[in-house]
Amino acid sequence: MEDSLEFNSGAIDGVVVRELKFFNDPRGWLTELFRSDEISREFLPVMCYISATKPGVARGPHEHKDQADCFCFIGPSRFRLYCWDARKESATFGRKMVLEVGEHHPCSVIVPPGVVHAYRNIGDSLGWVVNLPNRLYAGEGRRDRVDEIRHELDGNTPYTMD
Secondary structure, X not given: OHHHOOOEEOOOOXXXXXXXXXXXXXOEEEOXXXXXXXXXXXXXXXXXXXXXXXXXXXXXXXXXXXXXXXXXEOOOOEEEEEEEEOOOOOOOOOEEEEEEXXXXXXXXXXXXXXXXEEEEEOOOOOEEEEEOOOOOOOOHHHOOOOOOEEHHHOOOOOOXXX
16 A cells, blocks of 8 residues: 555645754854754653764665654755655645755754655765654663664655655
8 A cells, every 4th residue: 555655745744844053153163953942842852862874875764653853964964854744644644845954954853753754865975963852762771662664675665765
């Protein structure tokens, strides 16, 4: 059934994109990745990690049943972020959203549960992504199943990147 999905371009309900502001001074810069007074309580982070992705490499597509991701793309490098609304109950079911983010357009992006997502480093250098998810990876003490459906392992996936 999934491989018959066709996606239309557009915004997706629940995906929150926030442009990041850099505050510069003689020492360098600072940017606020999230503030609890600007994020809905359901998306407040419980952990944080940073990943480095090589040029041309993609992570995903995958989705979570319960976890929301709060990705922060600040650089170095540039990324193309893909989101597909696979939530049948959503008003934007069947939409695909593509953003170019990173050092040229620093953003934080909240991806709610059920929205399939992936990103590719489209720059020329190693790229960093910070994630502040609202669930612990593999639960308390890493004793639970990982909340992840990995579509990148499916050769017939409808979630394809351009």
